[in-house]
Amino acid sequence: MSKKILAANFKTNHTRASTHEYVEALDSALQKMGYGSEVYIFPPATALDRFATQSDIRIGAQNAYPTVKGSFTGETGLEQLGEFGIETLLIGHSERRHILGETQEFIAQKYAWFKEQNFTIVYCIGEPLEVREAGDEAVRRYIVEQLEGIDTVYDRLILAYEPVWAIGTGKTATPDLIEATHTMIKNLSERPLLYGGSVKPANIAEILAVPGCDGALIGTASWEVESMLDMLSKVKGEK
C-alpha cells in the first residue's frame, strides 16, 4: 500500500502521563516496524509536550485560538504551543462546529491565522445525516460552504472528510460512498484527503484501499495504543 497518513484524535481522553506512555510505546513499535508514513497524534491540550521520539510521530493540537497570547480565558495561543514546538493544528472538527458552536466565519479566521504561522492544518469537513439523506448535491453544497474562506491550495493543508453521522457511532461510510465523496472533494482541492468516521482495525485496510483516500483520521479506535498499532501494521508505510 502506498504512503498513507494516519492521525489519532484523542479528543477528551488520556492524561499527560498516559499520553507519554502511549507515544513511547508507539515510537518504539514504529522504529521496529520501520514505519515510513506520516503519523499525527492530537492529545488533549493538558498533555501537549516535547516528546523524545526517534520515529516520525508529529504531535498536533486539537484546538487553539488565533492569537500569540492575550486575554482569551480558557484558550491556547501560539506562545503556549511554541513552548512544545507544536506546528500542527486540527481545525473544523465536527465536535467543535456542532457542540462548541464554532461558525464557519471563525473557523476561516482561525485557519487563515495559523496558515500565516506556517502550521500544518488538518481541516475537517463532513455532512450531518439529514444532509446526506437529502442527496449528493446537498452534500456537495454543504461541503463547499465548509470550505468558504479556506485556502484550499495551501501546501500544508491536509483535508479530512468525516461524515458527522459516522463519527463515534460505529457506522462507517461504505467504500463506494467514500470514493464518490472523495472524488467530489478532490474536484474542490487537490490536497491529501483523509477519511474519518469509525475507522478501526477491522475496516482500515478496506477504507484505505479506496481510490482517492490518502489516509485516516481516527478517534475512538486510536485511544488504545495496541489498536493504533494494529491499524498501523495493516497499512505499514513505505520507507
Ligand code: PEP
Ligand atoms: C474523529 O473524531 O475525528 C473520529 C473520526 O472519531 P471516531 O473514529 O471515533 O469516529
